[in-house]
Amino acid sequence: MPQYSLYEEEFHPSPWHRTWRAFKASHIAMAGAVLLCVFVVFALFAPFLTPYGANEQNIDGLLVPPSWMGNGSISHLFGTDSLGRDLFTRVIYGCRVTLGSAFITVVLAMLVGVSLGAFAGMLRGVRSSIANHLPDALMAIPTLLIAIIIVAIFGTGLVNSMWAITLALIPQFVHHTRSLVRSEMKKDYIVASKLDGANKWQLFTYSILPNMTEMLVVQGTIALSIAVIDISALGFLNLGAQSPLPELGAILSDGLDVTYLAPWNVALPGMAIFFLVLSINVVGDGLRSALRKRVNH
């Protein structure tokens, strides 16, 4: 038989497929991805995975130690806090609140940041300069300060702290989008589409945006880890999520009152934040090096 069918049987991996292969080759990155998946499962199915309600108090079991300690019991895996609430349940719900709100924050910041950045990158002159430098000025204001001001105007709460973090995350997206759009606009394929009569909107959606997704994913993971840390930090300082809401930082600050009696109330929520951020960072790092490998080969 002639070889005519061989051409169609040849497998051409798509860019994402090649990235995934390079990502899979790194064991550390895969371990991080598995850990992150566990956290995502916790976040999505928290009510099915937990034995108690998040705010269910048990007066008979105050400050029960975790199950691996001498006088702990298996009915409370991570022990209980000073109100007799099951810590395991609260930590899992905490992953849900913290990771979920961080994710929403990042998506919002990405939407606003990319549109502003595209605007700044496609335009020229003074308007572009303003759209570029104003976020730079905003970027210089620490997140905590923005949060303090928003809390002073609107009062405390998880939603208000999310607004503050969104505001703090937007400039990074603006910056990266703008420089990427700038460098892409000089390339030949853009000139070709321009000659075909594409307007700016078409140029952006059909030519530049597909080339931007990878940068957005990598920036998104960086922003997600920052958002998780910031949301829990604000919860810890009592400026974000308020006490009965199971947010990891708020749980940690609740546990602070009984540090001497029950150190697990501080250790376990902190560890949950740490592993959550670590898994996001490891996945982000793995993605970045996978993309770099793909581009270099």
Place this chain on the structure above:
Amino acid sequence: MIRILARYSILFVLTLLVLAVMSFSLAYLFPGDVLENLTGIVPANDAQRMALERQFRLDQSYIVQFFYYLTNLFAGDWGYSFTSGIELRDEIGVALPATIELATYSMVVALVIGIPLGYYSGMRCYSTSDYIINTSSITTYSFPVFWLALLLILVFSLQLDKAPLSGRVSLLFNVEPVSGFILLDILLSDMQNKSLAFKDALSHLTLPTIAIGAVSTASMVRITRRSVIDARHQPYIAAAVSRGLSGWQIFFRHILRNALLPILPLMAIQITTLITNTMIVETLFSWPGIGNWLIQAIYQRDYPALRVGMLAVSTLVITLTITVDMFNRLIDPSREKYEHAAI
């Protein structure tokens, strides 16, 4: 050169103006009375209120009010705190240097440890030692700074009793504030047991500096490592190798300086994170800095303090960021060309 300086000073002045407008509008945005938010004085009767309103131009248009606010800011008349009744300028004059001191030491730690480690792991990239450094840096980078500080307090202050729990210096030592930096003040003062006081201040400084410095060091290692690896893959390194230069020559002549160049703008971004981390750690160690002061102010709804504190901190951060950025632009001409082509 002059054009760059002019551009950056215009940018700096405009940014500060935007911040001043924001700070002024906060007086209207905060709940409560505008006059009280703006001045921090609660008028005792209607006559005094009328007089104050006239003095602060509150009966005239917003523009006039803003310019009066601006002249007051320049004159150093920043209003009074609700809670303590002290002039805000004096309070900030004590709190801000304390924060700068802590942040500076952490930055120094990050530079002294982070950059050499980053060079080492970048030069030996994908070896075992590189993996160890890289793994430990990503682990440290993932620590929430408040939890790290808590762990340090629990282990070193409460369990081992090696370091003091809070404050800047033991109350036994009466240090006269001259510069606002505690170590400098102790050296400048003429007290009897200077060395004891110095040691005490150092032991107070250690734990907060470690807590803030660890995260900064980790990100510094990662930035430096990436930059060194990128520099090593440049064509001029291949050219240097083919000319027969030794490894050390290549490192000192070609990699060392070229790898430092991209680190600087990334450092400017780090400053914001550094200040945020310092502000959070201050509250845990009861360090009398601006972060602790602002958080106390928000707990007590001290609006004049928040208004001026926000202006002070953001001015500090923006001054630092723009200076680093401008310095970077001055020493890196290739960036300028790119920017010119872009605008």
